[in-house]
Amino acid sequence: MTEEAVNREGDRSRHPLVSIRNLSKSFPGVRALDNCQFELRSGEVHALMGENGAGKSTLMKVLAGVYQKDEGEILVDGKPVDIPDPRSAQALGIGIVHQELNLMNHLSAAQNIFIGREPRGRLGVFIDERELNRKATEIFERMRLKLDPRTLVGDLTVAKQQMVEIAKALSFHSRVLIMDEPTAALNDAEIEDLFRIIRQLRSEGVGIIYISHKMDELKLISDRVTVMRDGQYVATVPAESTPVETIISMMVGRQLDTAPRHPSHVAEKSDDAILLEVKGITRGSTLRDASFRLHRGEILGLAGLMGAGRTELARAVFGADPRDSGDIYVRGRKVSIGSPKDAVRHGIGYLSEDRKQFGLATGMDVKANVALSSMNEFVSLGMFLDQRAIQQAAERYVSQLRIKTPSIHQQVRLLSGGNQQKIVIAKWLLRDCDILFFDEPTRGIDVGAKSEIYKLIDALAAEGKAIVMISSELPEILRMSHRVLVMCEGRITGELAAGEATQEKIMQLATQRESLVTE
Structure with missing residues (x-):
């Protein structure tokens, strides 16, 4: 443990900021929480992990006043409290940033932060815009965030909108901040910016409850991890010294197969096994002369960075988007696909991201x-x-x-x-359908459910289905694919067999811009 971590551990050991004891919550036909416990200290990032349906969101909604507990108790600063509604939670200094942002795009950042609590002028009638922007600027400066409070939220990136949500929670003087899947829609640079703000808040003594399915984030940002399974508390462990494999095992109650695809698993690729062939599909600047073959019983991984054209290619083949040129062959016969209805008639299914x-x-x-x-x-x-x-x-x-x-x-x-x-x-x-496009099939899904989806896709391939799997997670592409196609700026820049594919080779092809290729 680093010296900084030791110092934080000493500061937080005095008393818990929040304690949840023996808490239960039921809905009709479902016991969502069963005798749960959780503890948050001042100045720590405490990750809350578990499969979808484990009870994480329900527990946090009880803490945030969205749901009311059936049994158990909640203590803030060591004192029992009742939290009958979100306003009561805010009064106790408990804020939540939901995965689906709750902002109004036609209002400014400052107006969103203080909506319903706007400062008024002398007569108490008109909103004092100058004071409103000043107060928002104070919060942004505390977050060390460069953002004009007058900017319309609709003009901000998703990452900046999330910062506005955090600022909104802090405007209630929150000492507890619940963050639900905060990095789901962010790129690496935006994630690092978010982590900088989280570390800043942690240094100020804010307690942060961090819900995420991304295991690689645990070591980077959290101090402790609490695991839930089937609505019950499993364990709380230190993030730094606990292997990720141990946390996954606690979440799912079993070991998972995470090994990359071995070449011996590759499906036979004889010409008579070709179920789908795409030739020269082009659509504006988003798709340029894209061609590939898909064999019976094969899982074809489609990799690339955001904006590479992977989803656009799938939608063009499925008939969801028009194409400028290109031909599609199903079982060796040229077919006309101008709509999803045509695609389905030819045995093609598309699972949207x-x-x-x-x-x-x-x-x-x-x-x-x-x-x-x-x-x-x-x-x-x-x-x-x-x-x-x-x-x-x-x-x-x-x-x-x-x-x-x-x-x-x-x-x-x-x-x-x-x-x-x-x-x-x-x-x-x-x-x-014999031909299936899976577009980001495990996005927003926990590791246990991912494992089940993987087994299901494998089983479909074993039955002879032909599958194209689009994924932004390179370990997932390597784990599942018999072959990997890589795209960059609307072009297919390379193909890798399962035995030769690595993250480094995929990234090299994913950044192979046309200007570099033609030089």
Whole structure:
């Protein structure tokens, strides 16, 4: 342990800032929290880890006053408190930065921070904009953040919007800051900027509860880690001295296979096994002469940096976006795909990276979502839906994919991210698509659910499905792919077999700009 860490440990050992003891919370049919405990000290970053559905968000929503506990107690500065609503939590100095930002794009940064609490002029009628901006500037200076408080939030990057959310929480004089997946949409430079602010707040004595699925962040930012599983407390361990493998094992209750794909696993690639061939697809400046082949039983990894054109290529093949030129062949026959309906008719399915917007009807139940792409198959007498057949199909896939849900009548929005992703997969399996595009299939999903998704994709390939997997996580690409295609600025810049692919080689191809290639 470093000298700095030792000093922080000594400062924090005096008393916990927050203590949660024997806390339980139930919803109809579900015991979300069972006798949980958690402790946060002043001036520490305490990571809260667990699979989706482990109870992390529920526990934090109880602390933030969104939910009320059924049993147990919460202590702040050693004194028992009741937190009946978010306003009470704010009064106790507890702030939360949600994964989905809650800002108004048409208002300035300062207006978002103090909305509903704006300083007024002498008559108490008009908002004092100068004072409003001054107070926002004070918070930004405390965060050592260069940001004009008059800037419209809609004009800011996602990273800067997140800083505004943090500033908003600090405006309530928060001593406890809950951060839920704060780096999910940030690049490496933005993450480092966020970590700088977190370290700054920690040095000021703010206690930070940090929820993330990214294991590599643990060593960089957290002091301690508390693990939850199935709504229960598992353990609290020091971040610095505890191996990541140990934390993962505590989260899932088992060891996970994280080894890269071995060349011997590569599918046969004879010409008669080609299910999909794409030739010269071009679309403006986003796609330029992209060509590839996809074989039966193969998982083809598609790697590249943000903006490389990976999703654009998948959407063009699926007919979701128009293309300027290029041909598509399915089983050796040239096909015309001008819409997703055409693609589905030819046995192509696409699992979008934004499953909530494009893959699911979250307000509908599990049963309806599983059947969404196959409704015509369940029509009887030309006009009636065969509800019994839909129910049987949904129950079959819930069992086959081990989807955790109280019933097939549960609204999809109430399920964890991993289980939502499985429902999208079930939808395309029911449609019996032989060619599947998985776009960021494990984004926002914990390690245990990732392992299940990996096994499911492997099983689909073993059955003869042909899969294109787009992922921004290089270990995931290496773990899953039989072959890897790499894109940069809309072009396919190289192909690597499983046996030769490394993170370094992928990154070299991912940064191979056309200007460098042609020199």
